[in-house]
Amino acid sequence: MNTEVEKNIATNVQFLSAGEAIKKIPERATIMVGGFGITGIPQFLLEALIDETDVQDLTIISNNINKDTNLYPLFKQNRIKKAIGTYFTTNKEVVQAHREGRIEIELLPQGSFSEAIRLGGSGIPAFYTPTSAGTDLAINKETRIFNGREHVLEYSLFADVSLIKAYKADKAGNLIYRKSARNFNPIMAMAADLTIVEVEEIVEIGELNPESIVTPFAFVDIVVQKGEM
Amino acid sequence: MNTEVEKNIATNVQFLSAGEAIKKIPERATIMVGGFGITGIPQFLLEALIDETDVQDLTIISNNINKDTNLYPLFKQNRIKKAIGTYFTTNKEVVQAHREGRIEIELLPQGSFSEAIRLGGSGIPAFYTPTSAGTDLAINKETRIFNGREHVLEYSLFADVSLIKAYKADKAGNLIYRKSARNFNPIMAMAADLTIVEVEEIVEIGELNPESIVTPFAFVDIVVQKGEM
């Protein structure tokens, strides 16, 4: 069945080297970076971003800035103007830089952060959540009562570029992840004008189980094979 | 590794017959019913609902009321007081009943409907969507401008009971679906106080790939093996 079609499947997903891919990031871009701690971080793409580009004044949307990831040298080079995430206290230098006004930080509860990303990628610009109502993180935010309970209006997040890490891509651009390295990666894939994915392995079309594809290729623009600088 | 633990895995998910499960549905319940057309409909649970209970005045949250599904006899028995969904025009009797005031209908665009269900199950009570802004479906709804574009405030959906159809459950209650029978089932599983699932097959714990489980058992209350009335 469908053999003629099957031979000719081609999507708009591009397969590039890290250097080629990363040069598409504009100056002053807002960039989502997947990963949680050191797990599921697109280390190779970040390395290319650091080594192969001079982009400055970046806004980074990522859970935290871990010392053992390539977000750290990017921070050390003062290329991050603003960070949006959930947990920056473990990196004392980030805390210090914030105190000295060298980096702007926007802190969100992790559930509000992750939903803001997913809904940003889903065309929903704002939502009400009970999380943080009545706390310091709701200061200056709109609130509203639903079902007798106070809720906070949160705005969704959308970026110029998402840099994510997946386990495998097929040649159409469909993605699967590995264990808890999934974390923010699938939702960040949805929430940017340009989604660049670093993968361990590129497989033939048909090798991924269609029931198990986590990120359909509709959300993917560029796939980079890890190691191909 | 972990062999002691592995032997003793037990979750709070119950495995019951359809008759036992369905008797937990209260009078005047709001019930989500998975499926799209005839695909992915929990036919067996609906059959039990019709045959084994007398519950009346139901509010049904389901995409449509297809003549070839067991939602139709439920409708014919006048047990549906209200239907919330996206497409009721193909069933002329529903249209007629609505005209005669025998059934209340709340119509939502399918994207607003599906996001209202997912967010209802996610603890988010309301969200803004661009869909339906400026149309008759936005009459009497709050609107607000975001990014220069009009958006409609939609309220999330949450039910007393969800009746869903999955392909396989493991004995912990984790679920996978089959092809396009997935449709509304995974999100409805999230969005009710009591989620009852009809499955083709119950497999041992460990037989489902942990990367491919679509509905983790946290969203499931009761699993019914199809055929066990």
Add this chain to the structure above:
Amino acid sequence: MTHSVKQYIAWRCAQELKSGIVNLGIGIPTLVADYLSRGSVTIHSENGILGVGPEPSPEEFDIDLVNAGKQPITVLPHTSYFDSSLSFAMMRGGHLDATVIGALQVSEKGDIASWAIPGKDILGVGGAMDLAIGAKRVIAAMTHLTPKGDPKILPQCTYPLTAKKRVDTIVTEHAVFKFYQEKLWLVELNDDVSFEKLKEMTPASYEIAKDLKRVQGRHTFIG
């Protein structure tokens, strides 16, 4: 409306779609699939499929595999399945390159009416509004006139709207119009109608594109 009119419109819509992801609505748009290069254009179905294949043979028929029109389908090697909320996230979030929707009316501002008729019960909308809101390009596929001979491309829609200012391209059996810089432009006219005749059938204000194409229309089309 003859078979070949529908098929000509569908074929002409397909010429707009050379790559990327497209969602095809019910009616004429369904026929577009027959003229697409289904390898380079991927079809999205809002019930949760990316990569719809051709119709199945009877022995391939699978009750768990239908498209948004509830018709049996097949899938392709790059197909994926997902739930309805992700499917509409894909749509509303702008991840589809185009949609072809059947339209009842399109206004000169790009408003589209496709789901309801005044005075009739408003009981069905499905995915039409999300498609019109979300797809990067909205191609309205319709006959130029109603069966009664009333025009459909109007100064403003008189039928209930599906979405405001979202249409990118209008394809009829006589002409192709595109929206550009908030104006409607005639970009293609079949040689079976004159400019005057078109004007008569098209009360909306439109400009004539400098590079307007006059083409042999459906009378030469082998559908």
Add this chain to the structure above:
Amino acid sequence: MTHSVKQYIAWRCAQELKSGIVNLGIGIPTLVADYLSRGSVTIHSENGILGVGPEPSPEEFDIDLVNAGKQPITVLPHTSYFDSSLSFAMMRGGHLDATVIGALQVSEKGDIASWAIPGKDILGVGGAMDLAIGAKRVIAAMTHLTPKGDPKILPQCTYPLTAKKRVDTIVTEHAVFKFYQEKLWLVELNDDVSFEKLKEMTPASYEIAKDLKRVQGRHTFIG
């Protein structure tokens, strides 16, 4: 704070958890896992795992498998993985039976402060607020007093709140309190402290439950 105080509190929290799904916060709550029946209680980790297993041996270590505290873990046969938004949907949507969170202060109204200290930079919150808002039961695990000897169970919190009116149970090394009908009740008191001594250490208003248990406390606990 001695090792065994922490472990006693963790053990006592574990006694509250006989089945269902629980999320364990950072600090003392992490230790709760050691005392749980991990077969009948399933551990959720907010980075996207349902079914966290014990710590790995060095040869089992996998960089792609960590918990919310970023510690290496193993998984169990009923484990599933999902993205962060589904993980927090699970939490905020009320699908977790309980959470154990470390607390800095708890008020007599059930408010909890656990994530920030006045005058210090507010730069980290993680999943604490969503956990406190979403879990069906919020168990606050903490030492009864601060290292300086200040009380933590107060008429109202003086530290920045994590959530209002969400605590269900407080477990310290001396006592267990529960919230019931908008009041705080002392339900268990270790025999190492007198009622007077407890009152002195606990400025919050509380009632004494009719079925109060006096128990042998941590001096008999083999941690």
